Amino acid sequence: MQPTATVLVYSDDSNTREQVRLATGRRPATDVPQVEFIECATPAAVIAELDRGGIDVCVLDGEAVPAGGMGICRQIKDEIFNCPPVLLLIGRPQDAWLATWSRAEAAVTLPVEPVEFAAALAGLLRSKAALSA
Numbered sequence: 001m002q003p004t005a006t007v008l009v010y011s012d013d014s015n016t017r018e019q020v021r022l023a024t025g026r027r028p029a030t031d032v033p034q035v036e037f038i039e040c041a042t043p044a045a046v047i048a049e050l051d052r053g054g055i056d057v058c059v060l061d062g063e064a065v066p067a068g069g070m071g072i073c074r075q076i077k078d079e080i081f082n083c084p085p086v087l088l089l090i091g092r093p094q095d096a097w098l099a100t101w102s103r104a105e106a107a108v109t110l111p112v113e114p115v116e117f118a119a120a121l122a123g124l125l126r127s128k129a130a131l132s133a
Helices: 014-024 043-052 069-079 093-101 114-132
Strands: 005-009 034-042 057-061 086-090 107-111
Touching: 005 014, 005 043, 005 114, 014 034, 014 114, 034 043, 043 057, 043 069, 057 069, 069 086, 069 093, 086 093, 086 114, 093 107, 093 114, 107 114
Parallel strands: 005 034, 005 057, 057 086, 086 107
Antiparallel strands: none
16 A cells, blocks of 8 residues: 555635545545645646646535536546546535536535545545556
8 A cells, every 4th residue: 555645625715625634634544545635726726736646536625616626527537637536525415416417436515524524535545546456
């Protein structure tokens, strides 16, 4: 297992980015690597980081402005070669169909519920590790 996993967190709201960091802790589950975060507050920063490479999972805020995480997710799935899996933060459970439209691999509702979020993130890290093996 690799020593760390890199998780990109996109939200224009610093409180949302903090909720993600706190819900994850040092690692979301004992069988996945420790997590390092790259925080982005703008869509341009997300694209720049993904172009740089080395991202294992993206966490995108579907409620971010001016560009929501759903639109960014769909864009990066089309434009980034070997795009990492995406965990989308959605405003309400009824928005799950939009997460499917955006091609996100997982979605959880805001505000971040730590157990649900950590389980979803750990699942994506496990699937990423299985594909890399």
